[in-house]
Amino acid sequence: AGLMEIADVFVINKADRKGVDETRRDLEQMLELSDLPHDAWRPPIVPTIASSGDGVSALWDAVLAHRAYAEESGQLAERRSFRAGEELREIVTNRLRDRARQLCTGDRWDQLTDQVVEQSTDPWTAADEMLAGIDA
Numbered sequence: 136a137g138l139m140e141i142a143d144v145f146v147i148n149k150a151d152r153k154g155v156d157e158t159r160r161d162l163e164q165m166l167e168l169s170d171l172p173h174d175a176w177r178p179p180i181v182p183t184i185a186s187s188g189d190g191v192s193a194l195w196d197a198v199l200a201h202r203a204y205a206e207e208s209g210q211l212a213e214r215r216s217f218r219a220g221e222e223l224r225e226i227v228t229n230r231l232r233d234r235a236r237q238l239c240t241g242d243r244w245d246q247l248t249d250q251v252v253e254q255s256t257d258p259w260t261a262a263d264e265m266l267a268g269i270d271a
Contacts, residue, residue, distance in 0.1 A: 142178045143205075144197045150182035150190060176204050238265050 145162050147155055162180050171177060179197045183190030205211035238244070247261040 143176065143201045144194070145178050145180045146194060147180065147182045148185055151184050151187075155182060176201060176208075176210075234269060238268055 147158050147162075149155075159180055159182065166177065179200070181190055181194045181197050183194055185191070202211070205214070244265065247256070247264060250256040251258050251261050
């Protein structure tokens with residue numbers, strides 16, 4: 136994903152330094168050129184100076200505004216659902232990987248490997264036999 140697809144709020148820190156106006160202009164131009172739908176959240180650009188606290192209040196307001204938008208639009212629920220699905224997928228993948236490692240050892244594994252090497256069975260049939268050992 137590009138910068139425009141992942142940013143909810145743009146923060147320009149050290150806003151007291153040279154080049155901040157150019158950075159802000161560049162971000163505004165990128166937002167103008169993006170293909171955000173008309174009713175989509177438009178990420179605000181918030182200049183801050185962390186060392187003095189300047190802009191922190193505006194940043195917090197931007198975060199709260201985005202939170203309200205995400206809740207009202209249903210985006211928050213969608214993101215939570217997506218993250219839950221990704222977490223579940225990762226857990227299942229890791230458990231399958233662990234189970235596969237367990238299956239790929241022992242006498243039967245060695246026998247099937249030898250049969251594949253000797254070409255008395257093909258690797259797909261051998262794999263199917265090993266996978267039959269996974270409990271449903």
